[in-house]
Amino acid sequence: MKEKYPLFQVMGKDGKWQDQTYEKELNEAKVKSLYYHMLRIRTYDQKGVALQRQGRIGTYVPFAGQEAAQVGSALALGEEDWMFPTYRDHGASLAFGADLDMMLLHWNGRIEGCLPSRKKHIMPASIPIATHLPHATGAAMAETYKGSKNATIAYFGDGATSEGDFHEGLNIASVFKAPVVFFNQNNGYAISLPVEKQMNSETIAQKAEAYGIPGIRVDGMDVLAVYIAVQQALDKAKRGEGPTLIEAVTMRFGAHTTADDPSKYRNQDEINQKREVVDPLIRIEKHMKGRHIWDSAWQSSLSEEIGEELDNAISRMENYQKPVVSDMFDYVFEKPTWTIAKQRQQIISRGGRG
Amino acid sequence: MVMSKELAKTGEKVKTNSFNMIQAINDGLKTVLEKDKRTLLLGEDIGKNGGVFRATDGLQTKFGEQRVMDTPLSEAGFVGTAVGMALNGLKPIVEIQFLGFIYPAFEQIATHVTRTRTRTLGHYHMPMVIRAPYGAGVRSPEIHSDSVEAFFAHMPGIKVVCPSTAYDAKGLLLAAVEDPDPVLFLEPMRLYRGKRYEVPVEEYHIELGKGTMVAQGGDVSIFAWGAMMPIALEAAENMKQQAISCDVIDLRSLYPLDKEIIANSVQKTGRVVIIHEGHETGGIGSEIISIINETSFLYLKAPIEKVTGFDVPVPLFALENDYLPTTDRIEQAILKVYEF
Numbered sequence A: 001m002k003e004k005y006p007l008f009q010v011m012g013k014d015g016k017w018q019d020q021t022y023e024k025e026l027n028e029a030k031v032k033s034l035y036y037h038m039l040r041i042r043t044y045d046q047k048g049v050a051l052q053r054q055g056r057i058g059t060y061v062p063f064a065g066q067e068a069a070q071v072g073s074a075l076a077l078g079e080e081d082w083m084f085p086t087y088r089d090h091g092a093s094l095a096f097g098a099d100l101d102m103m104l105l106h107w108n109g110r111i112e113g114c115l116p117s118r119k120k121h122i123m124p125a126s127i128p129i130a131t132h133l134p135h136a137t138g139a140a141m142a143e144t145y146k147g148s149k150n151a152t153i154a155y156f157g158d159g160a161t162s163e164g165d166f167h168e169g170l171n172i173a174s175v176f177k178a179p180v181v182f183f184n185q186n187n188g189y190a191i192s193l194p195v196e197k198q199m200n201s202e203t204i205a206q207k208a209e210a211y212g213i214p215g216i217r218v219d220g221m222d223v224l225a226v227y228i229a230v231q232q233a234l235d236k237a238k239r240g241e242g243p244t245l246i247e248a249v250t251m252r253f254g255a256h257t258t259a260d261d262p263s264k265y266r267n268q269d270e271i272n273q274k275r276e277v278v279d280p281l282i283r284i285e286k287h288m289k290g291r292h293i294w295d296s297a298w299q300s301s302l303s304e305e306i307g308e309e310l311d312n313a314i315s316r317m318e319n320y321q322k323p324v325v326s327d328m329f330d331y332v333f334e335k336p337t338w339t340i341a342k343q344r345q346q347i348i349s350r351g352g353r354g
Numbered sequence B: 001m002v003m004s005k006e007l008a009k010t011g012e013k014v015k016t017n018s019f020n021m022i023q024a025i026n027d028g029l030k031t032v033l034e035k036d037k038r039t040l041l042l043g044e045d046i047g048k049n050g051g052v053f054r055a056t057d058g059l060q061t062k063f064g065e066q067r068v069m070d071t072p073l074s075e076a077g078f079v080g081t082a083v084g085m086a087l088n089g090l091k092p093i094v095e096i097q098f099l100g101f102i103y104p105a106f107e108q109i110a111t112h113v114t115r116t117r118t119r120t121l122g123h124y125h126m127p128m129v130i131r132a133p134y135g136a137g138v139r140s141p142e143i144h145s146d147s148v149e150a151f152f153a154h155m156p157g158i159k160v161v162c163p164s165t166a167y168d169a170k171g172l173l174l175a176a177v178e179d180p181d182p183v184l185f186l187e188p189m190r191l192y193r194g195k196r197y198e199v200p201v202e203e204y205h206i207e208l209g210k211g212t213m214v215a216q217g218g219d220v221s222i223f224a225w226g227a228m229m230p231i232a233l234e235a236a237e238n239m240k241q242q243a244i245s246c247d248v249i250d251l252r253s254l255y256p257l258d259k260e261i262i263a264n265s266v267q268k269t270g271r272v273v274i275i276h277e278g279h280e281t282g283g284i285g286s287e288i289i290s291i292i293n294e295t296s297f298l299y300l301k302a303p304i305e306k307v308t309g310f311d312v313p314v315p316l317f318a319l320e321n322d323y324l325p326t327t328d329r330i331e332q333a334i335l336k337v338y339e340f
């Protein structure tokens, strides 16, 4: 199956062109923007892990290793397209335009963290695995119904392909030719379970065959390849040719979450060694150097700018107004039922911070 | 030390380990795997990883991959698989990683796990245990904090139990595995690594359907279970300063409820406070009130008070302590029924 679904690469591991067809499209400005977003979410991710360790936020879900997959896919989206991410795809959400402050509040256990971006159609992270795949299908069908040319993208991991909702979301999308891209990040593990024990299929892309839709396997450490693959799938969807399943082969460098101890189920030293070789940020840097579009002064100023942006956002998170107790009651229905009104009253009258 | 009655009755010295709840569950699972070849464990990350809370730590190494199975990420799939196993002579013990992720398996439970005995007129039955950590208060991400025991207590054909101590956890787990019918075994996450108890090495059972009186008093009856027990006890303790004494009853079994223990206490005190962290409407508290109505209506001296979670999705952790019952809310309720 690996021959049938070859790994699509635009640059090799050394960063050199593997496929120069897309050179024009992947011009200096585009590549720099891809790099900027990868650096930004990497820095954000490192801060996230650190904040959790210092007890300044709750459980955090790191995505280091998956920056190319998340940024490449997010930047391929059109302004009006819809994104359905999981808990691990906050990098993609940020790259697409999610509000950084809200994202941080989410890790701080704040309901405000689920507030959608005001600029883009970005759903709050889906926590129950694979449940949002049918949503992406439905939102895509609604775009078709409304006669627009917009598409949707659903993010999910290798483990998610084992849930019924994966099958149901893909099948319905294929039957109705919904303009949706199912973007799988195969990072090798679902918590402790390696992908070889998750499924007996050699690739995830091949699962597309069962639904009669295209399946693409892309090097998820190659941000250029991911960008191109997702863009092509979106174009196809927007032409009315239906859904695509994309498998981005990537790696989760760190723990599943900050509550996880990966040494229980894998050799983390090995991962750390491998990480240095496959790091998607190093790869794009090499590529840029090869094309003489790398400028270290530019890089340091980006890095500084990002650091400052994040530090400011973190301080805003920590100084954010206290949680509002009535928030938990006020949005269950448009108008509260008497039950909720009574309960709300009970707690507010007891000095709840309503 | 809370030396439970079951233990004292034997009169002999029993060999025990000092365990917290997660260790007691691990020990209980080990006991059943050793004893009964028909038992096996299924679930996500329970093998090599030993479970996200380490409930199954070391069990795959000891019993092998055939008996401690890391399943694909597929609750409907592995609960359904467990149905097939149970039909065919095995006794599967399934772990749902968090109760909030049981929903994909809801169909299997509602339409097969619970009905097989009835629809085959007893020809087939479902000796199956479904374990699930539940509850708020540990700063978990969204959906990880649900307390929806009432869904299952409402479902005909499955028993529901929920220990609040390490001792009860092992005894109830062994009884659940022994039971010929399906049992949902709820584990209060918040108490996993709490207090240690003397847990017998030997097998012992706590009868399903029986509550236990944890503190005795004459004025007010408090009914609670699981993660609410420590605060129920704390509130009862605090009320002593106002010369109010409470029966504190850990119901442990949510379906069926222990009608006798409820009636006996209410007929003594005539005043009742019920505590649960699940949502108020359709909660098990209403069922308890119904039992009181049926058995002890004329003994009541005050309207019954409930201190429960609200009819709202369990909020993200910044507000979870506002969602959860607190000692303060319980004390107010006790005062209210006392002073009525």
Ligand SMILES: Cc1ncc(C[n+]2csc(CCOP(=O)(O)OP(=O)(O)O)c2C)c(N)n1
Pocket (backbone or CB within 6 Å): A088, A127, A128, A129, A156, A157, A158, A159, A160, A161, A187, A189, A190, A191, A252, A256, B044, B073, B075, B097, B101, B104
């Ligand atoms: C329905 C459901 N079951 C279980 C979980 C607990 N859980 C959270 S993440 C995870 C593994 C997911 O693996 P994968 O789909 O590969 O995505 P990754 O976390 O690697 O990004 C599990 C089992 C959940 N969130 N939802």
